[in-house]
Amino acid sequence: MPTAVLDISADLAECESCSTQTPPDEIIHTADADQLCSSCAVELDLCQSCDRPARDVEQTVDDEDRCAECRSEFSQCDDCSRYSTEITAIISGGDVCPDCAAEYSHCFDCNSAAADLVSINFDHSVCSDCRDDYCRCHECQMLFRGCEYYCEDCSRPDSSRVHDSDYKPHPDFHGCGPLFLGLELEVRTTYTGHDTAVETANTRLESLGYLKDDASISCGFELVTHPMSFDYAMSRFPWSLLSQLRLLGCRTDEEVGLHIHLSRDGFDSPAHIYRWLKLIYRNEAAVTALARRRYTEWAQFDPDIRAMAKKLANGDHGWGRYHAVNARPTDTFELRVFASSLNRRQVQAALAFAHASVEYTRGLRARDVARFGGWDWSTFAAWVSTRPEYAPLTAELSALADTGAFIDTEEAYPCAS
Known part of the structure; x- marks a missing residue:
């Protein structure tokens, strides 16, 4: 009578990286949902949040290594490339973490952090957005808020006059009425x-x-x-x-x-x-x-x-x-x-x-x-x-x-x- 042959491979699992046959209880499940043998898994970085190996591990601002799933609520800082849950938008710059944001100066007018500040009359500095609110006086060449020829301290010719919004001169009627x-x-x-x-x-x-x-x-x-x-x-x-x-x-x-x-x-x-x-x-x-x-x-x-x-x-x-x-x-x-x-x-x-x-x-x-x-x-x-x-x-x-x-x-x- 022939001797029965035991098929041991039927109880083994295959490593998705090297194809090695491994006992199921020795298979390691990664954060990327891969099934690996211990030899392949040990070559991966370990996520310090879920304690699983992962192919894509990045560092957070707290010096913690996290897999893609565990950092899904995080954003990457454009300056230091680390991940953070708090990101600040920098005017004329990128989106940065709190540590990097602290390295930027703030606009005098809007108080926003900005990459490229512009000096206003050597007095204070503003961001590029707020700089658009200023024009240069044709008389004294100083920058001032507004969109006219001259600042308030300089005379302005009548030909360039823009009156205040509440200006209301005595009406000068032209033509014949009664309807004007x-x-x-x-x-x-x-x-x-x-x-x-x-x-x-x-x-x-x-x-x-x-x-x-x-x-x-x-x-x-x-x-x-x-x-x-x-x-x-x-x-x-x-x-x-x-x-x-x-x-x-x-x-x-x-x-x-x-x-x-x-x-x-x-x-x-x-x-x-x-x-x-x-x-x-x-x-x-x-x-x-x-x-x-x-x-x-x-x-x-x-x-x-x-x-x-x-x-x-x-x-x-x-x-x-x-x-x-x-x-x-x-x-x-x-x-x-x-x-x-x-x-x-x-x-x-x-x-x-x-x-x-x-x-x-x-x-x-x-x-x-x-x-x-x-x-x-x-x-x-x-x-x-x-x-x-x-x-x-x-x-x-x-x-x-x-x-x-x-x-x-x-x-x-x-x-x-």
């Missing part, structure tokens, strides 16, 4: 081109307007005109200035606005003001499409303000100024809906809309509203199209219509009473 329009155009400039843009704007505006600081513009200005009749604005405002500013690197976006003040004396009566407010608030979608910005916090179509139309028409000034129509000023209404622009047609269209909306509602009567859709945007647009003086507005409406800007506006914003 005041334009406020917020403009962003480049850091290097700011001075030239300011000088150019002041030179071209002459006595028609002035420039002001605006807290919402990090580097730039607000161009403000004195009150103008619509005809005067269209024929006498230096429209080529807008192109000049563009060539100087100036720009606008949805975060800067174009505001138009309309003189209260330009309205016939409280009823006229009421009709004008209703035209604007009932056509939110179309007005914001024309204005080239929607849902902005700076010109809200607040339903509570809309419900106050009669009170506003009769002298109530409402609350706050960040509404589509700001009723806070004593002598004007401020139409705030438009995004700023350096495009001539867009700015002219904004002025034309302000004027046309007042003149259209001046003659609007109850029967026009009830029988002919007098408050409907399409009726207003048709009225505008028959009047040559509003050609920029007609052209802008036509261009927007071609892009589908007015499609489904009534469905998006149903006109409640």
Whole structure:
């Protein structure tokens, strides 16, 4: 009878590194989920956290060797290459551990650790981010916070003047009323081109307007005109200035606005003001499409303000100024809906809309509203199209219509009473 042969290999495990057959109880499980014999395992480093050998072991800032799994909550310091749970971002540098972060100096302005500090007038040092908040005075060559020609200690020529935000000169009316329009155009400039843009704007505006600081513009200005009749604005405002500013690197976006003040004396009566407010608030979608910005916090179509139309028409000034129509000023209404622009047609269209909306509602009567859709945007647009003086507005409406800007506006914003 044949003798039975015992298959010992069936009870052995294979080392995943050298393929040696090893008894299962002698197999070592690594932190990398490998199964190794003792000879292969001893060649690996030992993780001091889980006490298992591992192929990928790195040192922490506490001088502890950890495997990849045990340092999963750690980040590597860009300076010393050790791992830490606390990492500090260095301005103009990398992400470093606390020990390495202590080797860096801090910015005088923002108190952040920074790799490359810049000296400000040999007085204090700031990081590269904060350095952008400074410019050099053209008179004394000292650095100062701001974006102008001259520091406060040096004289500045009138041609480069940017007034404080609260500057409000006595209005100088241009043209014939009764309705006067005041334009406020917020403009962003480049850091290097700011001075030239300011000088150019002041030179071209002459006595028609002035420039002001605006807290919402990090580097730039607000161009403000004195009150103008619509005809005067269209024929006498230096429209080529807008192109000049563009060539100087100036720009606008949805975060800067174009505001138009309309003189209260330009309205016939409280009823006229009421009709004008209703035209604007009932056509939110179309007005914001024309204005080239929607849902902005700076010109809200607040339903509570809309419900106050009669009170506003009769002298109530409402609350706050960040509404589509700001009723806070004593002598004007401020139409705030438009995004700023350096495009001539867009700015002219904004002025034309302000004027046309007042003149259209001046003659609007109850029967026009009830029988002919007098408050409907399409009726207003048709009225505008028959009047040559509003050609920029007609052209802008036509261009927007071609892009589908007015499609489904009534469905998006149903006109409640």
